[in-house]
Amino acid sequence: MKLIKDQETNSGMPRTEIEIDAMDRILAAEEELVPSSGFVAAAMERVREEAAVPAPIPFPWKRAVPGLVLAAGVLGWGAWAAVRFAWPALHEFAKSSPQIPVAAVPALEEAGWVVLALAVSLGSWMLSMRLMRRSGMM
Amino acid sequence: MTIDAIDLSDVGRVLAGDTDAFEGIVRRWQRPLVNMAWRYCRDRARAEEMAQEAFVRAWRGLAGWRRESSFSTWLFALAANVYRSELKRFPTVDVPLEEIAEPASPANQYEAAAEQRRHEVLRRAVLALPMRYREPVVLYYFHEMDVGAAARTMGLPEGTVKARLARGRELLRKRFPHLNETGAQGANAALRTGREALR
Numbered sequence A: 001m002k003l004i005k006d007q008e009t010n011s012g013m014p015r016t017e018i019e020i021d022a023m024d025r026i027l028a029a030e031e032e033l034v035p036s037s038g039f040v041a042a043a044m045e046r047v048r049e050e051a052a053v054p055a056p057i058p059f060p061w062k063r064a065v066p067g068l069v070l071a072a073g074v075l076g077w078g079a080w081a082a083v084r085f086a087w088p089a090l091h092e093f094a095k096s097s098p099q100i101p102v103a104a105v106p107a108l109e110e111a112g113w114v115v116l117a118l119a120v121s122l123g124s125w126m127l128s129m130r131l132m133r134r135s136g137m138m
Numbered sequence B: 001m002t003i004d005a006i007d008l009s010d011v012g013r014v015l016a017g018d019t020d021a022f023e024g025i026v027r028r029w030q031r032p033l034v035n036m037a038w039r040y041c042r043d044r045a046r047a048e049e050m051a052q053e054a055f056v057r058a059w060r061g062l063a064g065w066r067r068e069s070s071f072s073t074w075l076f077a078l079a080a081n082v083y084r085s086e087l088k089r090f091p092t093v094d095v096p097l098e099e100i101a102e103p104a105s106p107a108n109q110y111e112a113a114a115e116q117r118r119h120e121v122l123r124r125a126v127l128a129l130p131m132r133y134r135e136p137v138v139l140y141y142f143h144e145m146d147v148g149a150a151a152r153t154m155g156l157p158e159g160t161v162k163a164r165l166a167r168g169r170e171l172l173r174k175r176f177p178h179l180n181e182t183g184a185q186g187a188n189a190a191l192r193t194g195r196e197a198l199r
Helices: A017-028 A039-052 A061-095 A104-134 B003-015 B019-041 B044-064 B071-089 B108-126 B131-142 B147-154 B158-175 B179-198
Strands: none
Touching: A017 B108, A017 B131, A017 B158, A039 B019, A039 B044, B003 B019, B003 B044, B003 B071, B019 B044, B019 B071, B019 B131, B044 B071, B071 B131, B071 B147, B108 B131, B108 B158, B131 B147, B131 B158, B147 B158
16 A cells, blocks of 8 residues: 655644555545446447548648738738828827816826726736635635 | 557557447446546446547547557546546536535444445545545546556646645545544455455
């Protein structure tokens, strides 16, 4: 009978051999289950069913590659054109900074604090759930 | 011819397209896989269903076996994955460990039967452990108390499995503090019964 030698009890004393033996012997002395007589047939039937299903049709990469390259080219060109035309407009927009009414500033500040508090609460809840899962409490 | 060689030969035939050759693998490994599943759920019908699912997944994934480990190691690891995910989808009836009562001391005339019941309660209590401790306990005893084999089946380092095993056993010991007082004699008898059944 093997023992786990590096285990200690709560009091810091090493676990006695009898303690380990009692639990080990009970848990190790499991009577063996004999599979039912139809088990092999049932398992093989399922395997044969799987084998009968035709293999999935592979993706036609050879045919798709030109189309994919063309699509990537069009998208790339579109993105380049969008940036090219949008850049000056963005520049103009940045120059005329948006006006926020003075009365709205305190309300916006409060809203910012509320959002921060919600984010911190969510973060601490997620952390505690994670710790509980790690410690096996869930 | 060793079992490994027979497995290899059958795997080769299956990969060459002979589905019937898989029957040999099912015949050889049905007992271990059903018994392993039984230890995960302690429900005979469900254990057989889970073992069947494991064989189907093994058949599907046979080409992916890289022969770095023995066939049995690969098969057990695959089965453990299947059982774990099956139990996640449909958990066993979870009774919290704290709610499992330790049976009272048995009366003399029913001692043997009562001892058997005590042992069954302890075995079922394993299912009440959190999964991260339950699996190492299940696999450690399934592999006849071989931490290395349990670790390979779980795909975890031995140290991790050892630590989780220690914690799982500690939880069980807290739940069954009187185990040693009456467990030792009855446990020996149970071990003998179990060994005889295995012969």
